[in-house]
Structures are given as C-alpha cells and as structure tokens.
Amino acid sequence: MESERIKTGGLDRFGKKAEKVLGQKFTGIKKRSVNDYQKLINELEGYQVELRMQNEDLRNAHEELLKSQKRYFDIYDFASIGCLIIDQNGKILETNLTGAWMLGMERDCLMKSSFSRFVAGENRDMFYLHCKRIFETSLKHSCDLKLVKKDGTTFFAQLESIAFKDIEGRCRQFRTAFIDITENKNVEDKLKEKTHDLIRKNKELNCLYNISAIVEKSGISLEEIIQKIVNIIPSYWQYPEIACSRIVLDGREWRTIDFRETIWKQASDIIIHGNVSGVLEVFYTEEKPEREEGPFLREERNLINIISERFGRIIEQKRNEKALQDSEAKFKALSENSPNMIFIQKNGNIVYVNKKCKEIIGYKSEDFYSSDFDFFSLYTPEFRDTIKINFERLINGDEIPQCLYTIITTKAGKRIKTILSAKKITYEGDKAILGIVTDITKLKEAEKVLKRDKATFERFVREKTEELIRAQKKLQNAKRLSDIGTLAATVAHELRNPLAVIQTASYNIRRKNRNPLLDKHLDNIKKCISESNQIINNLLFYSRIKNPKHEKINIYDILDECIVLQEERFHKENLLIHKDISSLKDIYIEADCLQMKELFINILNNSYDALTENAGDNISRDTGGNGGGNLISNGGRIDILALCNGSDFIKMYFKDNGPGISNGDLNKVFEPFFSKKSKGTGLGLTVCSQIVCLHEGKIEIDSEKGKGTTITVRLPIERGKDDRENSYN
Amino acid sequence: MTGKILIIEDDKGLCEEMADILEDEGYCVNVTFNGCNGKSLIERNIYDLLLLDLKLPGLHGLSILKSIKKKEEKPRIIVITGSHFFMELNKKQWRCKNHEEYLLKFADAVIHKPFDVEKVLVKIKELVDWNHQAINIY
Numbered sequence: 001m002e003s004e005r006i007k008t009g010g011l012d013r014f015g016k017k018a019e020k021v022l023g024q025k026f027t028g029i030k031k032r033s034v035n036d037y038q039k040l041i042n043e044l045e046g047y048q049v050e051l052r053m054q055n056e057d058l059r060n061a062h063e064e065l066l067k068s069q070k071r072y073f074d075i076y077d078f079a080s081i082g083c084l085i086i087d088q089n090g091k092i093l094e095t096n097l098t099g100a101w102m103l104g105m106e107r108d109c110l111m112k113s114s115f116s117r118f119v120a121g122e123n124r125d126m127f128y129l130h131c132k133r134i135f136e137t138s139l140k141h142s143c144d145l146k147l148v149k150k151d152g153t154t155f156f157a158q159l160e161s162i163a164f165k166d167i168e169g170r171c172r173q174f175r176t177a178f179i180d181i182t183e184n185k186n187v188e189d190k191l192k193e194k195t196h197d198l199i200r201k202n203k204e205l206n207c208l209y210n211i212s213a214i215v216e217k218s219g220i221s222l223e224e225i226i227q228k229i230v231n232i233i234p235s236y237w238q239y240p241e242i243a244c245s246r247i248v249l250d251g252r253e254w255r256t257i258d259f260r261e262t263i264w265k266q267a268s269d270i271i272i273h274g275n276v277s278g279v280l281e282v283f284y285t286e287e288k289p290e291r292e293e294g295p296f297l298r299e300e301r302n303l304i305n306i307i308s309e310r311f312g313r314i315i316e317q318k319r320n321e322k323a324l325q326d327s328e329a330k331f332k333a334l335s336e337n338s339p340n341m342i343f344i345q346k347n348g349n350i351v352y353v354n355k356k357c358k359e360i361i362g363y364k365s366e367d368f369y370s371s372d373f374d375f376f377s378l379y380t381p382e383f384r385d386t387i388k389i390n391f392e393r394l395i396n397g398d399e400i401p402q403c404l405y406t407i408i409t410t411k412a413g414k415r416i417k418t419i420l421s422a423k424k425i426t427y428e429g430d431k432a433i434l435g436i437v438t439d440i441t442k443l444k445e446a447e448k449v450l451k452r453d454k455a456t457f458e459r460f461v462r463e464k465t466e467e468l469i470r471a472q473k474k475l476q477n478a479k480r481l482s483d484i485g486t487l488a489a490t491v492a493h494e495l496r497n498p499l500a501v502i503q504t505a506s507y508n509i510r511r512k513n514r515n516p517l518l519d520k521h522l523d524n525i526k527k528c529i530s531e532s533n534q535i536i537n538n539l540l541f542y543s544r545i546k547n548p549k550h551e552k553i554n555i556y557d558i559l560d561e562c563i564v565l566q567e568e569r570f571h572k573e574n575l576l577i578h579k580d581i582s583s584l585k586d587i588y589i590e591a592d593c594l595q596m597k598e599l600f601i602n603i604l605n606n607s608y609d610a611l612t613e614n615a616g617d618n619i620s621r622d623t624g625g626n627g628g629g630n631l632i633s634n635g636g637r638i639d640i641l642a643l644c645n646g647s648d649f650i651k652m653y654f655k656d657n658g659p660g661i662s663n664g665d666l667n668k669v670f671e672p673f674f675s676k677k678s679k680g681t682g683l684g685l686t687v688c689s690q691i692v693c694l695h696e697g698k699i700e701i702d703s704e705k706g707k708g709t710t711i712t713v714r715l716p717i718e719r720g721k722d723d724r725e726n727s728y729n
Numbered sequence: 730m731t732g733k734i735l736i737i738e739d740d741k742g743l744c745e746e747m748a749d750i751l752e753d754e755g756y757c758v759n760v761t762f763n764g765c766n767g768k769s770l771i772e773r774n775i776y777d778l779l780l781l782d783l784k785l786p787g788l789h790g791l792s793i794l795k796s797i798k799k800k801e802e803k804p805r806i807i808v809i810t811g812s813h814f815f816m817e818l819n820k821k822q823w824r825c826k827n828h829e830e831y832l833l834k835f836a837d838a839v840i841h842k843p844f845d846v847e848k849v850l851v852k853i854k855e856l857v858d859w860n861h862q863a864i865n866i867y
Contacts, residue, residue: 493784496811496841496842497743497842499842499843500743500809501740502843503843503844503845503846504846505742507750507846511750511753533843
C-alpha cells in the first residue's frame with residue numbers, strides 16, 4: 001500500500017490536502033474524550049480503507065480512460081476522413097493525421113496555417129460562403145470543393161462542417177470533416193456523359209422511329225414520305241426553330257416550308273444501291289456559336305449520317321417494293337388473261353386458280369380453295385395415278401415429262417382433252433406445283449377436220465394455182481396488147497389518111513372518066529377501103545380498154561341499122577340474111593350505142609367471113625357475069641333471132657350455116673389474134689367479147705364442124721340486174 | 730351562087746383531090762398545109778366554109794377552132810379527122826363519142842377519114858347554102 005502511495009504522487013497530494021482539512025477539523029474537537037478519539041480513530045481507519053478503495057477505483061478508471069483516450073485518438077488520427085478544427089479566421093487549429101496527409105503536409109506545419117490556401121482559386125468564394133453559413137446557422141452544412149495539395153495536385157473534397165461553442169460558450173470555431181470525392185466526381189462525370197449519350201441515342205431513336213412510322217403508314221406515296229421526312233428532320237437539331245432541311249434525290253427536291261439556303265450547312269450523301277443518288281441537307285438560318293462542325297454538334301453529324309443512310313435504304317426498299325408490285329401485277333394480269341388454265345397446288349390443296357380455270361372447269365374460287373376439294377378427282381381415273389406420281393416426283397426434285405396428256409371432267413360433266421405442264425415453285429415459303437393446263441379439244445377437232453379436208457385443200461390449191469397461171473397469162477397478154485394498142489393507134493391514124501386519099505382519088509377517076517368498064521375496079525377499091533377501115537377500127541377498139549357510156553338506147557334500131565348496112569354485102573355474095581328481131585321493138589337497154597354497133601358489125605362480119613372464106617368449095621363462080629351480083633350461093637345464110645325476157649335481159653342468136661369450128665379451136669375464138677382466116681387481125685370476136693363483158697352480159701359460141709356456128713349474146717336490160725344465169729334457155 | 734372554101738390539110742394528095750372536086754363543083758377553093766398559115770388566112774379573108782384537119786404542122790386544128798369561135802363573122806366548119814381518139818385533150822384517154830361531141834361545140838360537122846365523097850359534098854353544099862342564107866338575112 002505504501003509503495004502504491006509513493007508511486008502515485010497524486011495521491012500524496014490528496015493525503016496532505018486531507019490532513020490539512022482534517023487539522024482544521026481537529027482543532028474544533030480537541031476537548032473530546034479519549035473514547036471519543038478512539039471512536040474517531042476507528043471511524044477514520046474505516047474511512048481510510050474506504051478511501052483507499054475509492055482511490056484504487058479511481059486510479060483504475062483513470063487508467064481505463066487513458067487507454068480509451070489513446071484508442072480514440074488513434075481512431076481519430078487514422079480515420080478515413082480528414083478532420084479539422086478551423087477558427088473563424090480560417091486558421092487550422094487542429095487536424096488528424098488523415099487530414100494532414102490528404103492535404104499533403106506534416107500535421108505540425110499545418111497548424112495555424114490558413115485552410116483557404118488549399119482551396120482552388122475558383123472555389124474560394126464558395127468556401128467563404130460555406131464558412132459564413134456555418135456560423136450563422138450553427139447547423140451542419142456541406143459543400144464540394146476542389147482542393148490543391150502542397151505539391152500542386154488537386155482533388156475534389158466534400159466538406160461537412162458544424163460550428164461548436166468553446167469553453168466560454170462562444171462560437172468561434174468549427175469542426176469540419178472532409179473526404180476525397182475525386183473518384184465519385186469522375187464517376188459522376190462519366191454518368192453525366194452516359195446520360196448525355198443516352199439522351200442523344202434516344203433522340204436518334206426517336207427520329208428513326210418517327211421516320212419508320214411515316215414509312216409504314218399505308219396508302220402514302222413515296223413523294224409524300226420524302227416530304228414528311230424532310231419536315232420532321234429540323235426538330236431533332238439543337239435549334240429547331242431556325243433549322244430547315246432539304247432532300248435532293250435524282251434531280252428532284254423536297255424542302256421544308258421555311259427552307260432557305262445559308263452558309264451554316266450540314267449535308268450527307270444519300271446512297272442508293274451503292275450510288276450517290278442525292279443529298280440530305282440541314283441549314284441554320286441564323287448564326288449560332290461555333291461547335292464541332294460549324295454551329296453543329298458532333299451528334300448532329302452522326303444523326304444526319306444515320307438519317308441519310310436509313311433514308312437511302314427506305315428508298316431502296318420502296319423501289320424494290322414498287323418493282324415487286326409491278327411485277328406481281330404483271331404476272332397476275334398475265335395469268336388471269338391467259339387462254340390456258342393455271343393453278344397452284346400446295347400440299348394437295350389448291351391455293352390459286354386463274355379465271356380460265358373457273359370458266360372452263362365450272363367451280364367457284366371458294367370451291368377450289370376449300371380443303372376437301374380434290375383436284376385429282378377432276379382427272380379421269382386412267383390418268384389420275386400417272387399425274388399423282390409425276391407430281392410427287394416433281395416435289396422431290398426429279399425431272400418429269402414436259403407435257404402430260406390428260407382428260408379433265410368439268411363440273412357439268414364435260415370431258416376436255418388437255419395437256420398439263422407442271423413446274424415446281426416455292427409458294428409462300430413451301431414447295432408447290434404450278435400447273436398449266438391447255439384445252440386441246442378444238443385443236444384435236446381442227447386436226448380431224450384438217451385431215452378430212454386435206455384432199456379438198458389440195459384440190460383447192462391446185463385450182464387456185466391454175467387460176468393464177470391463167471391470170472398470169474392474161475396479164476402477159478394484156479401487156480403485149482397494150483404495146484400493140486399504142487402501135488395500132490399510131491398506125492391507124494397514118495393509114496386513114498392514105499385511105500382517104502385513095503377514096504377521094506377513085507371518086508375523081510369515076511367522075512372524070514364516065515366509063516362503066518372501070519366501075520367494077522373502082523367498086524373493088526371502095527370495098528377494100530371499107531374493109532381496111534374496119535380492120536383499123538377493130539385494132540383501135542381492141543387496144544382501148546374503156547368503160548361503156550351507158551345510155552337508154554333502142555336496141556332494135558341499132559341492130560336493124562347494122563343488119564341493113566351489111567345486107568348489101570351479103571346480097572352481093574348471094575348470102576341470105578334472115579332476121580326475126582321484132583320482139584326487141586320498143587325495148588330500151590342501158591348500153592353504149594357505138595359499142596353495140598361495133599358488136600353487131602363484128603359478129604355479122606365474122607359470119608360473112610365464115611360463109612365466104614371457103615367459097616371455092618361451095619360457091620361456083622360465074623366469070624362471065626356482069627358487075628357484083630354474079631356469085632351464086634348454094635344456100636349460105638345467116639339467121640338472126642332476138643328474144644326478150646320480160647324486164648331482165650335480151651338474148652340474140654346469130655346462126656350461120658358455114659363450115660363451123662373444130663372443137664379444139666372453139667375455146668380460143670375469143671382470144672386476141674386467134675384467126676383461122678386468111679385475112680383479118682383475129683380481133684373481131686375478142687372485141688365482141690370485151691364489149692359484152694363491159695355490159696355485164698354474156699357471149700357464147702356453139703359450133704359443129706361442117707354444120708355451122710351460133711353466137712349467142714345476152715345483155716341485161718338494166719345494169720347490175722342480170723345475175724340469174726341460164727334462167728332463160 | 731358559089732362559095733369560098735378554105736382547106737387546111739397537111740396531106741397534099743388529099744388537098745389536091747378535094748380541091749379538084751370542089752372547084753369542079755363550082756366553089757372557090759384556097760388550100761394550105763400549115764396550121765399557122767391557115768389561121769392567118771382566116772383572119773385576112775372571109776370564107777363560107779372551112780375543111781379542117783386536126784393534126785396539122787404549125788398549129789393544131791383545135792387551136793384554130795377555138796380562135797374562130799371568138800370571131801363574130803365566122804365560116805362554117807367541117808372537121809375531117811383521121812383519129813378517133815383525143816390524145817391531145819383528155820390525158821391520152823380515148824372517148825369516141827365525147828371526142829365528136831366536143832368537136833361539135835366548135836364545128837358544124839365531123840367527118841372521119843376515109844369518107845364517102847358524095848356524102849361530104851352534100852354536107853358542104855348544105856352548109857354553104859345555109860351560110861349564104863344567113864348573110865342574106867342580115
């Protein structure tokens with residue numbers, strides 16, 4: 001116990017103090033009895049023990065306290081936060097180790113130095129305000145400051161400060177705890193950046209979403225789409241109120257309403273199918289602060305590029321769509337208007353039939369498309385299996401014949417012969433069969449008819465060929481004749497002049513020499529001139545292909561006049577003309593007067609020639625006679641008979657009893673230049689035939705060798721009326 | 730009363746023969762072979778009758794016909810032609826009757842070669858007499 005007292009000098013001090021107190025006390029109680037003292041001593045000894053025990057406790061408590069203090073001090077010193085006590089002048093009064101370390105200084109050097117020197121210049125005002133607020137409110141305040149270490153490096157710190165009262169109860173100091181928040185700050189910055197990025201992305205997405213919404217809107221033309229896209233673009237730029245945009249595509253332009261070209265421009269090429277096909281431009285109509293690209297942001301460059309790229313793809317897609325639509329429409333039209341039946345069969349069901357299919361087979365679309373419709377049942381049983389097998393092979397990718405012959409039964413039960421040609425296609429993602437069915441019923445029928453008619457055709461061809469050859473011959477003749485015609489016309493005129501001279505001269509001879517002996521010769525001259533003239537006339541007439549000048553003429557008068565004209569000649573040769581033409585009296589026909597005369601004179605001439613040609617055989621010549629009428633005929637005669645059939649046509653027969661014409665020559669008599677006579681051009685009957693033809697009539701010749709010839713002329717009374725051949729015989 | 734006749738005809742033989750006949754008939758006959766001469770003769774003299782060929786050297790008969798039609802005091806005219814067709818007029822298209830019809834607008838008669846002299850003489854006499862009568866009336 002003693003040693004303990006020594007050790008703890010403090011306690012000694014307490015002891016002396018106690019004695020001192022006691023001494024004063026004792027002086028007051030000196031007159032007390034021994035007993036009292038004894039009692040007192042005992043009491044005192046009790047107190048002493050008590051005190052000692054108390055003292056011991058105190059000492060223990062003290063030691064505990066010291067230990068605790070030391071522990072807390074360590075905690076304080078090595079805490080992760082810096083702690084400072086700063087007075088109202090900003091001087092650092094106390095700091096823990098962390099605080100000193102954070103500020104980069106020894107703790108001792110830090111004391112009494114101003115905290116402001118560690119605050120970055122730009123933050124000093126903020127620090128001042130912070131301090132002011134602390135003392136004003138005596139509440140806890142915090143602020144973020146940028147601090148500068150002794151070595152000049154900076155860091156961000158968050159300060160949390162509160163003022164406290166000193167022993168005198170005045171607020172002159174404050175405690176502050178600060179932590180390094182540089183990392184937080186960095187993270188925050190990154191976060192901000194990320195947020196910004198997100199906003200930008202959002203903007204882009206929004207823009208693209210809006211564009212997509214425009215594109216997907218149905219029933220809108222490409223032009224409208226482009227215009228709408230142009231309209232929304234400015235709203236995604238930093239200054240939408242002064243932004244305008246334009247798209248130039250393949251030489252065409254789309255602009256926003258307020259569009260104006262300025263120097264503040266951002267542009268991006270539009271690429272379609274790998275080629276630059278246009279440009280997307282955004283303009284600011286006013287000057288704005290400089291940014292990454294003129295007044296434009298980096299993000300906007302990004303956005304414009306994205307938009308133009310997307311736009312290019314939209315156009316590509318739209319054009320492809322259009323092309324696809326066109327092509328589809330084309331094929332649909334092709335299929336629907338095809339003369340063949342076309343169907344598509346997938347998994348045994350019909351998924352498409354064209355119009356012709358429905359038309360011919362007779363079912364409606366919904367019948368075909370219903371799942372229980374069996375297309376195979378349309379084929380007649382004998383073909384069904386073949387077709388099924390072939391379809392299966394086709395689906396498996398094997399080759400099948402190009403055409404399958406089959407018979408299809410229609411709804412109405414009609415059997416149609418067809419050719420089926422099938423192809424494997426992909427229809428709505430699945431393997432399917434495209435079938436083309438051609439109705440060959442008509443073809444088959446035609447084939448039959450063709451076979452049957454082959455002989456007829458051949459005959460027909462032969463006939464036509466012959467006709468053609470005849471026509472060709474005719475044509476050649478015509479060419480020859482037209483040449484002859486020109487020649488004839490020239491010669492005729494040149495011959496008529498000398499004929500006129502001869503005639504006039506012979507007249508003069510007769511006039512000047514009234515000698516009857518010369519008359520016979522002069523008559524011969526006259527006759528020859530007349531004959532020559534007729535030859536010339538025929539030549540000329542024949543050479544002229546001309547249309548008759550139709551008039552109402554009295555055919556009786558004309559025929560009679562011609563007969564009278566010829567009678568003299570006939571009588572001189574002792575030939576008999578017998579006419580029975582009274583039925584033509586008062587009959588007027590539509591004909592050319594001159595051509596009719598030509599016709600009759602030629603026919604009569606022909607008969608005359610026929611009757612006189614071989615006169616040597618039949619006619620005896622009396623040389624001793626006088627003048628002209630000295631030839632005696634053995635009965636040569638010509639009968640002229642005319643008939644009239646009501647109001648339709650007239651028929652005239654000129655019958656002679658001359659030598660006749662052989663059968664072989666009979667069909668040649670109307671040909672030009674055909675003549676069996678020793679004289680003449682062979683044109684007389686040709687001219688007749690032409691005239692009759694031009695009058696829509698008919699001329700026929702009947703002859704028997706040695707018996708005579710009959711020429712029949714039929715003429716219509718009115719033009720275009722006589723089409724009933726041989727109705728009058 | 731005799732008439733004065735002009736023959737315009739390029740065939741000299743025919744002219745000679747006709748002149749012979751007509752002079753014997755008592756007419757006063759002038760002859761020319763050329764169309765131009767014929768026209769000037771008509772302009773300078775008064776004829777009762779003209780015998781006119783169409784195909785003439787110098788001037789075509791038709792031109793003479795047309796020039797005469799304009800004159801007030803004109804001769805009677807007989808056209809004596811060797812051709813039936815009207816090459817000069819109607820695009821080489823021959824029209825026998827029209828040809829004659831057309832000529833009759835200008836002439837009093839049309840006669841085709843070779844002709845019957847007696848018939849022509851009758852016609853000439855008729856026309857000359859008619860002309861004289863007409864003159865006498867005035």
